[in-house]
Amino acid sequence: MEIPKIQWYPGHIAKAEKKLTEVINRVDLVIEVRDARIPLSTGHPHLNQWIRNKKHILVINRADMISTETITNWNKWFKKDNIYPLWCDAKNGKGIKEICKSAKESRLSIDNKRLSRGMKVRPIRALTLGFPNVGKSALINRIAKKKVVESARKAGVTRNLRWIRLDNGIDLLDAPGVIPPNLENQKSALNLALCDDIGEAAYEIESVAIEFIKIIFKLKEDKNANISLSKISDRYGVDILKNFDNPHEWIDLVALKHTSGDKRRMAHKLLEDYRNQMLGKISLEVPR
Structure with a gap:
């Protein structure tokens, strides 16, 4: 039996992705958010070509939903490609300090680079990027230490691009979840459906x-x-x-x-x- 066909690409995501590709050149740092239960399926296939040489922080949310042993083994797996993800539970705030610390280090690195080129220091522009319902809004609220965006356990809550000024020298761009238009990898699409990372209308x-x-x-x-x-x-x-x-x-x-x-x-x-x-x-x- 074939995996059931799953397709979900609402108009607001198509519009947001188009706008996202227009503003991404102005971003200094990308905070990518994935789902711990399916950290491969929630990696956007176009991300590398979007971010190019920008600073990149990989955040894997919902760490509370898998075992600590599995997290340890994922870290070993990612390390082979020189990737060091930060694990968190944005809902309860676990792991947020490490993410803020990494963002601060990235900001300092970008500041130093600008100063070395004789440019003025300005708030860096960071983008939160990820599939729908992986917990981006909850993460932003934790980083901001207050509710600045709507957050709910369903896909499609964030529908527009929105800049948020944080008090640590970072301007954060909250973007709707982005999904490849065709969800060509149906195994990944199935995983997204199982984890409620796409709406039930898709399957x-x-x-x-x-x-x-x-x-x-x-x-x-x-x-x-x-x-x-x-x-x-x-x-x-x-x-x-x-x-x-x-x-x-x-x-x-x-x-x-x-x-x-x-x-x-x-x-x-x-x-x-x-x-x-x-x-x-x-x-x-x-x-x-």
Whole structure:
């Protein structure tokens, strides 16, 4: 069975991306935000050509949603490419100090470069960039130490480009989440749907729930994925191991037990349980 086709590219994102490419040349620093559960799928394929020689800070948000051992192993994986991500939980403020420190160091480096060229020091321009719903707005509010942008656990809250003056010599550009227009990598698109990083209008929820179960079985032996089949079975009262070769049948059985046979409602419940960590700190992508 093919991965269900997922496509989501609202007009406001298309317009924002067009405007973003126009202003990005005026930016000194890019703060890229990804989702810890899917740090590869939430990396924008066009980012490198956009940022070119600009300062770049990679922030991986929702670190609380995966295990500390998995974070350690991701750090080893990224280090091979000389990448040193900063992990945070923007919702609760964990890891924000390290991000602010890195931004300050970047600002000083840019200031020194300007002074060496005989140019005046000015507030540096930083851009927060990432896919929808990876937590950019929550991160900005934490860095600003006050609510300066709307933040919610759904895609598409930020709809326009907006400059925010911070008190540490940084002007921050808050941009809507940007997604490649075609989402050509459907495996990545599926991961975005599972983590609620794109809206439900983009996909058929039952098909995505079935693919989630397939991913669970594919990754169940990998310690970095942190999957407990017994925890999943206990939560729904149906042994998932007995139906591992037929996820449709397992969904049917748990739907009969919990949603009066309504498979769509059950699919939604399963995905919400994953997103709310009721099934554990499961990583959908693991370092190889």
